[in-house]
Amino acid sequence: MLGEIIAIGDELTSGRVLNSTSRFAAAQLFASGHEIIAMTTIGDDEELIGRTLRLALERAEFVVVTGGLGPTSDDLTNAAVSAALSRPSTLYPEILRKIEAHGRHLPSERRLAMEKLAWLPLGAHALHSEAKSAGYFLVHAGKPLFFLPGVPQEMEELLLETVITRLAVWEGEEVRQVRQKLFKITGLAESEINRRLAHLEGEGQRLKIGYYPVFPEVHLSLTVSAPESREAEAIITESAARVAALLGEDCYGEGDDTLEEVVGRLLAERGLAVAVAESCTGGLIAHRLTRVPGSSAHLIGGVVAYSNSLKEQILKVNPETIARHGAVSGECAEEMAEGIRALAKADLSLAVTGIAGPGGGSEDKPVGTVWFALADRAGARSFLHRFPGDRHQVQALAAQTGLDLLRRHLLARRAARTDSGQN
Amino acid sequence: MLGEIIAIGDELTSGRVLNSTSRFAAAQLFASGHEIIAMTTIGDDEELIGRTLRLALERAEFVVVTGGLGPTSDDLTNAAVSAALSRPSTLYPEILRKIEAHGRHLPSERRLAMEKLAWLPLGAHALHSEAKSAGYFLVHAGKPLFFLPGVPQEMEELLLETVITRLAVWEGEEVRQVRQKLFKITGLAESEINRRLAHLEGEGQRLKIGYYPVFPEVHLSLTVSAPESREAEAIITESAARVAALLGEDCYGEGDDTLEEVVGRLLAERGLAVAVAESCTGGLIAHRLTRVPGSSAHLIGGVVAYSNSLKEQILKVNPETIARHGAVSGECAEEMAEGIRALAKADLSLAVTGIAGPGGGSEDKPVGTVWFALADRAGARSFLHRFPGDRHQVQALAAQTGLDLLRRHLLARRAARTDSGQN
Numbered sequence: 001m002l003g004e005i006i007a008i009g010d011e012l013t014s015g016r017v018l019n020s021t022s023r024f025a026a027a028q029l030f031a032s033g034h035e036i037i038a039m040t041t042i043g044d045d046e047e048l049i050g051r052t053l054r055l056a057l058e059r060a061e062f063v064v065v066t067g068g069l070g071p072t073s074d075d076l077t078n079a080a081v082s083a084a085l086s087r088p089s090t091l092y093p094e095i096l097r098k099i100e101a102h103g104r105h106l107p108s109e110r111r112l113a114m115e116k117l118a119w120l121p122l123g124a125h126a127l128h129s130e131a132k133s134a135g136y137f138l139v140h141a142g143k144p145l146f147f148l149p150g151v152p153q154e155m156e157e158l159l160l161e162t163v164i165t166r167l168a169v170w171e172g173e174e175v176r177q178v179r180q181k182l183f184k185i186t187g188l189a190e191s192e193i194n195r196r197l198a199h200l201e202g203e204g205q206r207l208k209i210g211y212y213p214v215f216p217e218v219h220l221s222l223t224v225s226a227p228e229s230r231e232a233e234a235i236i237t238e239s240a241a242r243v244a245a246l247l248g249e250d251c252y253g254e255g256d257d258t259l260e261e262v263v264g265r266l267l268a269e270r271g272l273a274v275a276v277a278e279s280c281t282g283g284l285i286a287h288r289l290t291r292v293p294g295s296s297a298h299l300i301g302g303v304v305a306y307s308n309s310l311k312e313q314i315l316k317v318n319p320e321t322i323a324r325h326g327a328v329s330g331e332c333a334e335e336m337a338e339g340i341r342a343l344a345k346a347d348l349s350l351a352v353t354g355i356a357g358p359g360g361g362s363e364d365k366p367v368g369t370v371w372f373a374l375a376d377r378a379g380a381r382s383f384l385h386r387f388p389g390d391r392h393q394v395q396a397l398a399a400q401t402g403l404d405l406l407r408r409h410l411l412a413r414r415a416a417r418t419d420s421g422q423n
Numbered sequence: 424m425l426g427e428i429i430a431i432g433d434e435l436t437s438g439r440v441l442n443s444t445s446r447f448a449a450a451q452l453f454a455s456g457h458e459i460i461a462m463t464t465i466g467d468d469e470e471l472i473g474r475t476l477r478l479a480l481e482r483a484e485f486v487v488v489t490g491g492l493g494p495t496s497d498d499l500t501n502a503a504v505s506a507a508l509s510r511p512s513t514l515y516p517e518i519l520r521k522i523e524a525h526g527r528h529l530p531s532e533r534r535l536a537m538e539k540l541a542w543l544p545l546g547a548h549a550l551h552s553e554a555k556s557a558g559y560f561l562v563h564a565g566k567p568l569f570f571l572p573g574v575p576q577e578m579e580e581l582l583l584e585t586v587i588t589r590l591a592v593w594e595g596e597e598v599r600q601v602r603q604k605l606f607k608i609t610g611l612a613e614s615e616i617n618r619r620l621a622h623l624e625g626e627g628q629r630l631k632i633g634y635y636p637v638f639p640e641v642h643l644s645l646t647v648s649a650p651e652s653r654e655a656e657a658i659i660t661e662s663a664a665r666v667a668a669l670l671g672e673d674c675y676g677e678g679d680d681t682l683e684e685v686v687g688r689l690l691a692e693r694g695l696a697v698a699v700a701e702s703c704t705g706g707l708i709a710h711r712l713t714r715v716p717g718s719s720a721h722l723i724g725g726v727v728a729y730s731n732s733l734k735e736q737i738l739k740v741n742p743e744t745i746a747r748h749g750a751v752s753g754e755c756a757e758e759m760a761e762g763i764r765a766l767a768k769a770d771l772s773l774a775v776t777g778i779a780g781p782g783g784g785s786e787d788k789p790v791g792t793v794w795f796a797l798a799d800r801a802g803a804r805s806f807l808h809r810f811p812g813d814r815h816q817v818q819a820l821a822a823q824t825g826l827d828l829l830r831r832h833l834l835a836r837r838a839a840r841t842d843s844g845q846n
Contacts, residue, residue: 010633013459014603015450016644017635018443022464027438036436037471041445041462044633048460055478072617072634073624110614151636210439276727282713283706286727290705293781293814301733304699304709306724310767314726314737344733358716391716 001171003029004060005039006052008067008077009150013043021066021155029064031180031210031223032164044068046076050084057141062167064159067150069134071113077147078120085140087121095126127162137166144170179236183220183243184257186404188250190218196246200239207239215393216400217259220247252407259403260288260295266410267298267348274406275344276302277315277336279327279353280370284399300344305336315339328353328365330382333373341375348409349375352402354385356394370398374409424594426452427483428462429475431490431500432573436466444489444578452487453603455587458648467491469499473507480564485590487582490573492557494536500570501543508563510544518549550585560589567593602659606643606666607680609827611673613641619669623662630662638816639823640682643670675830682826683711683718689833690721690771697829698767699725700738700759702750702776703793707822723767728759738762751776751788753805756796764798771832772798775825777808779817793821797832 005025011017022039029036037060042048049068056063068077082089096118103111117134120126127135127146135158138145146163148155185193190211197220201209210221222243226232244251253262267274276286276299286302289295305311308327312319317335325331336351354370361367368389373382383405387397428448434440445462452459460483465471472491479486491500505512519541526534540557543549550558550569558581561568569586571578608616613634620643624632633644645666649655667674676685690697699709699722709725712718728734731750735742740758748754759774777793784790791810796803806828810820 010631010646011635011644012446013449013462014453014644014646015446015448015459016605018441018446019462020441023435023438023441025438026436030437036438037465037468038475039436039442039464041464042460045460052461070613072613073621074633107615109618110612113614113617151638210437278706280713281710282718282722283701283709283725283727286706286729287704287710287818290703290727290729290779291815291818295705296729299705299729301729302706302727303737304706304713304725304727306709306713306719306722307767310724314766343737344730356713392714395710395714 001034001061001167002059003034003036003062003064004056005029005036006049006056006063006065007039007041007150008044008049008065009041010043010074012041012067021150021152024152024156025064025066025159027210027221028159028164029167031208031221032167033225034062034167044074044076046080046083049077049080053081053084053145057143057145060143062143062170063145064148064163065146066148066155069117069147069149071116075116081138081147082121085121085138087123087138087140089119090122090124092118092120092124092126095120127158135162137162179225179232180221180223181236181240181243182255183222183247183251184253184259185218185220185247185251186216186259186400188218188247193218193220193247193250197243200242200246206235209243216397249408249411252404258291259400259407261292263403263407263410264289264292264295264298266407270410270413272347272410273298273300273344274348274350275300275340275346276349276402277340277351278302278304279306279311279336280356281352281395281399281402282306284395285350285352285402288399288403300346303340303343311336314343316342326365328355328369328371330371330373330384333371333382334375334380337373337375337380347376348406350402350406351375352398354394354398356391356398358391368394370394370401372398372402372405374405424457424484424590425482426457426459426485426487427479428452428459429472429479429486429488430462430464430573431467431472431488432464433466433497435464435490444573444575447575447579448487448489448582451582451587452590455590457485457590467497467499469503469506472500472503476504476507476568480566480568483566485567485569485593487569487571487586489571489578492540492570492572494539498539504561504570505544508544508561510546510561510563512542513545513547515541515543515547515549518543550581558585560585602648602655603644603646604659604663604666605678606645606670606674607676607682608641608643608670608674609639609682609823611641611670616641616643616670616673620666623665623669630658632666639820672831672834675827681715682823682830684715686826686829686833687712687715687718687721689830693833693836695770695833696721696723696767697771697773698723698763698769699772699825700763700774701725701727702729702734702759703779704775704818704822704825705729707818708773708775708825711822711826723769726763726766734759734762737766739765749788751778751792751794753794753796753807756794756805757798757803760796760798760803770799771829773825773829774798775821777817777821779814779821781814791817793817793824795821795825795828797828 005022007019007022012019026036068075099114103114124136124138135148148158208223224235283304289299311317315336316339321331333351333353337349341349351373357367368387370385373380387394428445430442430445435442449459491498522537526537547559547561558571571581631646635642647658706727712722734740738759739762744754756774756776760772764772774796778790780790793808796805810817
């Protein structure tokens with residue numbers, strides 16, 4: 001179907017905030033077989049919202065509107081919809097009850113403001129049964145309109161959970177069955193992935209490959225469509241297997257997987273506990289590992305040894321090592337890894353020390369120089385990387401690379417064990 | 424002036440590429456005193472380009488169009504402009520000569536394709552004298568239209584170098600001056616901020632307040648406009664002072680400030696070094712502090728004591744404390760803070776221990792229960808918070824609250840010194 005996306009918010013038209021939700025919606029809708037005529041971004045202006053909506057209704061078969069649904073006085077979307085489509089604002093008692101139930105602990109002014117969310121244009125259906133977030137659905141002039149919150153996470157959830165399904169149902173019998181699979185890749189540039197998979201794309205319109213750089217990773221979506229569900233399943237299974245084979249270990253996971261989850265899963269499978277010693281990443285690796293529920297089972301903890309004195313005092317790095325090779329060196333990284341492993345009584349440990357910038361670089365060790373070390377009972381090994389970018393990018397790339405080193409190390413160990421089992 | 428931005432490209436409406444140029448243009452135009460009515464993104468479709476342009480000409484005072492100017496067959500902007508505005512495509516010999524000069528080294532098919540760039544709608548003026556990049560200017564129906572390449576770098580250069588200047592010249596005397604200020608708030612709900620500032624909004628159209636929840640903070644923009652620059656300055660200065668007074672310490676910073684930067688600045692001003700002991704945040708607080716360039720001057724480091732054994736072994740928390748009160752307790756938090764402070768020889772320390780969920784909660788200590796402690800030479804004090812949300816939200820709120828505790832503690836110390844100085 002032909003769709004239009006409208007994003008509402010003064011923060012967008014003033015350039016203060018980058019509109020990433022429209023792009024997310026366009027990519028997902030496109031992958032589900034829809035075509036986007038236009039993506040329009042306008043400010044919080046009741047009359048303009050109404051005019052834009054009416055224009056979209058003229059030229060598109062469905063419309064997705066994001067933003068302006070909140071409880072504050074500059075959230076004007078509902079009022080604009082009511083006025084533009086002559087659908088008076090109506091109290092939805094069921095939504096009100098849910099807001100009251102969820103908002104019991106809120107101060108009364110806050111609760112009163114929230115009540116605004118229970119007033120929707122006549123004919124609206126709440127999209128989320130739990131009323132966890134605003135968002136509704138409306139059929140006008142025979143066309144489906146979706147109104148979603150502007151907060152990216154809420155918007156993305158509702159789009160994936162409800163909008164795409166409702167559009168498929170809407171299309172009725174003529175719906176083409178669409179199947180999608182997402183591959184997550186780290187340590188490989190988009191152009192290299194493209195090169196590996198280019199020959200797959202020539203295989204006709206029923207197979208589409210999309211590349212989404214999500215720094216510091218690349219995500220790849222594989223979309224197939226077919227008239228029948230069984231056929232779609234068969235094509236996606238077969239082509240996903242080919243993509244997986246072409247990507248090999250560079251693909252760390254699929255769908256909702258995160259790198260830290262995959263590392264946690266591998267640690268759990270191997271029955272190993274890990275500890276981390278971080279300098280330039282400042283705790284980011286440990287934090288990413290603790291984002292995974294239940295991570296306390298395989299993460300003992302870590303040390304953020306930002307100063308040399310902490311490296312020496314807690315991690316027992318030899319002061320001579322730092323004097324001779326510098327704190328950013330393979331030698332120091334290995335001693336940090338050995339130190340945290342002994343201190344935390346961990347099976348496996350990871351250490352990172354580098355120069356995140358903007359200062360601190362030299363000709364020998366420019367900004368972006370990062371040493372990693374892994375230690376287990378077989379000893380420690382170190383790895384050197386040079387990352388491009390600013391301080392935040394170097395930190396993010398270093399954390400990502402550290403986690404990926406753990407992942408590849410654990411994969412190799414598993415493979416080794418399987419091999420020896422076969423002998 | 425009232426402007427409209429139109430971005431053209433199938434790569435944008437399919438979601439493959441994120442449209443960042445429109446946002447750049449909006450931010451720069453806004454900063455130059457213009458207001459953007461709408462930002463529209465459409466595919467490479469001749470008829471749709473024409474219609475969108477005509478609509479923009481109806482409602483805006485100037486239009487900036489990006490993309491679709493290249494030499495390939497899917498670059499349709501010029502053809503669309505010619506058709507929509509009845510301005511026949513015309514050969515510009517001067518541009519052709521420059522293209523020939525620049526393209527001498529190109530293969531002949533490529534050079535032929537480049538010649539397409541010398542055909543522009545009648546009345547166009549090339550924006551770039553060097554013909555390094557495409558881009559032209561056209562006056563239609565008394566309004567200036569700018570056509571820029573879609574490549575971000577070329578577009579951004581032309582916008583800054585030519586579009587903004589030409590608009591200023593165009594406006595002559597009638598320009599309205601716009602001034603904006605951004606306030607960053609933590610520890611206060613959007614509705615509460617709204618309540619404090621509501622009476623300011625009644626003061627006429629020249630003052631606009633926008634609320635942007637950027638979890639876990641709220642950002643607030645104050646925008647004023649006036650015919651004269653001096654008047655705009657006076658209004659923004661006066662109203663910003665009133666907003667700042669109403670927000671008090673809950674406003675941690677302005678503009679590009681981040682909470683970790685403000686904490687770093689306060690530490691530097693006081694000449695204090697800090698260390699952090701984290702359990703449930705897993706390193707996030709230390710990491711946020713290290714995001715700030717130069718943070719090694721006031722951050723010694725930290726320990727991620729995720730397991731009880733690390734809490735006891737490195738931080739010297741008394742095992743009895745954990746046995747009697749649990750690891751999530753004010754007592755444990757205080758001992759963690761004292762422990763890291765002694766270990767790192769820090770002036771000030773922060774400790775966090777809590778239940779991020781989804782497991783591990785109890786009736787007494789539900790998920791979201793987080794204890795904080797601050798320690799300095801005067802001793803340790805602990806604080807209890809209960810956060811809503813899932814694991815990631817609890818971790819983010821705990822890190823934010825920890826940093827904010829540091830900030831408020833440092834503010835109070837500064838105030839105390841000032842007070843005693845007055846005595």
